[in-house]
Amino acid sequence: MKMITPLTALIGGALVALGTAAESGKQAAKVAMRDAPKHEELAKRLAEFENPVRHLTTTARAPDKREPWKPTSLLERSEFLSFNGVTTLIPKGAILHIPVSFRARICRKDGNRIVNWPDFHRLNRAWIDTVEVSRRQAEAEEPLPEQTLESIRKSPKVIVATFSRGPITVLKAPPEAPDSPAGPPPGGQPLPEQAPDNANISPVTSR
Amino acid sequence: MKTNRIFLLPALFAALGSEAPGNDDYTNFIRQVQTVSNAEWQVYVDPSGEQLSPLSVDPGGARFELWTVKNTPLQDYLLDHKYVGTYVPRAVLTIRSEDPYQVIPRTRADRPFFVDVDIQGLIIGDPSAPVAAQSVDLTHHVQSYGDTNGINIDRSQAQLFAEGSITENGVQTFSYALTSVPGADRAKVRGEERFTVMSLPDYQAPASQLAGGFIQIWPVADAQITGLNDGDFIRFKMPPFEIHLNDLYPDSETWAQVYPGSPSLGTAGTIVPGSAVVVSDSVPQDRVLRILDWDAALDDDGTWTLEVLHETPFGLERLDYVTFGIDRTLEVHGSVTTIE
Numbered sequence: 001m002k003m004i005t006p007l008t009a010l011i012g013g014a015l016v017a018l019g020t021a022a023e024s025g026k027q028a029a030k031v032a033m034r035d036a037p038k039h040e041e042l043a044k045r046l047a048e049f050e051n052p053v054r055h056l057t058t059t060a061r062a063p064d065k066r067e068p069w070k071p072t073s074l075l076e077r078s079e080f081l082s083f084n085g086v087t088t089l090i091p092k093g094a095i096l097h098i099p100v101s102f103r104a105r106i107c108r109k110d111g112n113r114i115v116n117w118p119d120f121h122r123l124n125r126a127w128i129d130t131v132e133v134s135r136r137q138a139e140a141e142e143p144l145p146e147q148t149l150e151s152i153r154k155s156p157k158v159i160v161a162t163f164s165r166g167p168i169t170v171l172k173a174p175p176e177a178p179d180s181p182a183g184p185p186p187g188g189q190p191l192p193e194q195a196p197d198n199a200n201i202s203p204v205t206s207r
Numbered sequence: 208m209k210t211n212r213i214f215l216l217p218a219l220f221a222a223l224g225s226e227a228p229g230n231d232d233y234t235n236f237i238r239q240v241q242t243v244s245n246a247e248w249q250v251y252v253d254p255s256g257e258q259l260s261p262l263s264v265d266p267g268g269a270r271f272e273l274w275t276v277k278n279t280p281l282q283d284y285l286l287d288h289k290y291v292g293t294y295v296p297r298a299v300l301t302i303r304s305e306d307p308y309q310v311i312p313r314t315r316a317d318r319p320f321f322v323d324v325d326i327q328g329l330i331i332g333d334p335s336a337p338v339a340a341q342s343v344d345l346t347h348h349v350q351s352y353g354d355t356n357g358i359n360i361d362r363s364q365a366q367l368f369a370e371g372s373i374t375e376n377g378v379q380t381f382s383y384a385l386t387s388v389p390g391a392d393r394a395k396v397r398g399e400e401r402f403t404v405m406s407l408p409d410y411q412a413p414a415s416q417l418a419g420g421f422i423q424i425w426p427v428a429d430a431q432i433t434g435l436n437d438g439d440f441i442r443f444k445m446p447p448f449e450i451h452l453n454d455l456y457p458d459s460e461t462w463a464q465v466y467p468g469s470p471s472l473g474t475a476g477t478i479v480p481g482s483a484v485v486v487s488d489s490v491p492q493d494r495v496l497r498i499l500d501w502d503a504a505l506d507d508d509g510t511w512t513l514e515v516l517h518e519t520p521f522g523l524e525r526l527d528y529v530t531f532g533i534d535r536t537l538e539v540h541g542s543v544t545t546i547e
Contacts, residue, residue, distance in 0.1 A: 029474075030473045033525055036428065039392045039393045045384060046387065052382060053368075056371025057371065057372055057374070074276065114278050117251060138246050163262055166249050166250040166251065168246065168248040171245075
């Protein structure tokens with residue numbers, strides 16, 4: 001209950017009413033009111049109070065053992081495609097298929113002009129095709145459709161995996177655990193036989 | 208579990224324009240490397256400009272590397288790199304009190320307040336997730352204003368009062384029955400309590416503040432009536448008196464009232480003319496009132512009580528009172544005689 005305050009009393013003429021109440025005196029109205037708290041009361045309340053933040057668990061954090069990233073050479077992490085005096089580089093694992101006839105072009109040739117992938121592809125559509133993959137397919141969370149795999153196997157061209165037209169690594173699905181039930185792996189599937197194991201097929205050498 | 212997010216690359220691409228060599232000997236590349244899987248995506252970039260990365264960033268984050276490769280001799284140069292995490296949690300912190308003041312949350316030294324912390328984006332139940340994705344820190348600092356109103360205080364001097372980890376998404380409310388701002392007289396503390404939600408430091412990104420807020424704590428008002436004492440007996444004109452008001456709450460009304468009889472908390476009396484003070488401010492106020500000619504408020508002889516009342520968003524309170532007696536009846540004692 002809010003008591004009539006001086007302002008409202010003055011505006012509403014309640015001052016007179018209050019005066020009248022006092023005049024009758026003996027039957028004064030009651031309002032909700034308390035004495036202002038003092039130090040002793042508050043000190044006692046504070047002593048009994050527990051900070052709720054202190055109830056939170058302070059997680060014992062194992063130090064994150066992962067090392068900060070140290071740059072590794074872009075060239076070491078790339079496949080090279082070279083032809084006709086021009087070379088480009090794309091992420092390792094992006095080449096899904098290399099026909100034997102084009103293996104010699106999957107290499108780095110010093111002295112060639114380095115160009116970006118779109119320029120290189122435009123110049124070499126005759127022997128390079130692309131297959132658009134999804135992020136989940138690239139990260140081996142989802143297999144490539146069997147139909148796609150079949151067409152890759154049969155392609156006479158070099159096949160490069162792209163995502164939004166940019167070359168992208170297509171990871172292999174992790175090997176099944178020995179005690180896992182038989183059946184297809186949960187994500188991804190082996191790439192076609194001719195898909196390069198990057199370390200083997202790419203004749204790229206480190207700087 | 209993966210989450211799909213789109214990441215904008217304007218800064219990185221802008222860096223390309225300013226840092227990458229511009230002649231034909233160099234070719235520029237951006238690689239987006241998914242931190243957990245190490246899958247790499249290469250995007251062609253113009254020498255300057257910006258574009259959206261269509262490749263979602265994994266929960267473990269992705270690193271964007273800007274490279275340039277020199278033709279002869281073949282040499283690569285890392286121009287810049289940025290780590291982008293998807294798991295940086297989001298937090299909203301709201302402090303509530305009984306005072307509806309909108310500018311800064313505020314309350315009084317004896318009153319409760321509440322801290323609502325809404326956390327979203329934590330990865331729950333995946334021990335392999337980065338530590339910074341699994342919890343955030345909540346810290347609670349307190350700082351006294353001393354005798355000031357906190358203008359230009361050095362907040363780096365605040366005292367860490369409590370801290371803990373929040374490992375759940377959703378809203379948690381922390382209830383505070385009263386303030387913990389340091390001070391010898393608990394009714395007179397003034398200062399602020401600050402709450403901050405921090406992300407944990409990550410191996411690629413430092414800890415950062417996700418949300419924070421503070422509440423100002425103002426002291427409990429007090430008053431002293433001087434010039435009129437408990438037990439005084441007044442025969443004629445009511446004497447002037449003073450009301451010394453200290454630490455009136457920034458949103459308050461204060462006045463004196465009288466009523467017949469002994470002190471009785473909660474009694475509505477007659478307002479003493481000239482005793483009302485209205486404060487609508489951002490900091491507490493002090494006042495000294497001198498009350499004169501207040502006889503009209505007292506219309507009868509007998510015992511009377513004078514009280515100083517203070518109304519705030521927290522209710523109506525009595526700050527001080529005195530009880531005195533009045534006998535203004537003029538009695539003529541005499542006899543009438545005649546001489547015959």
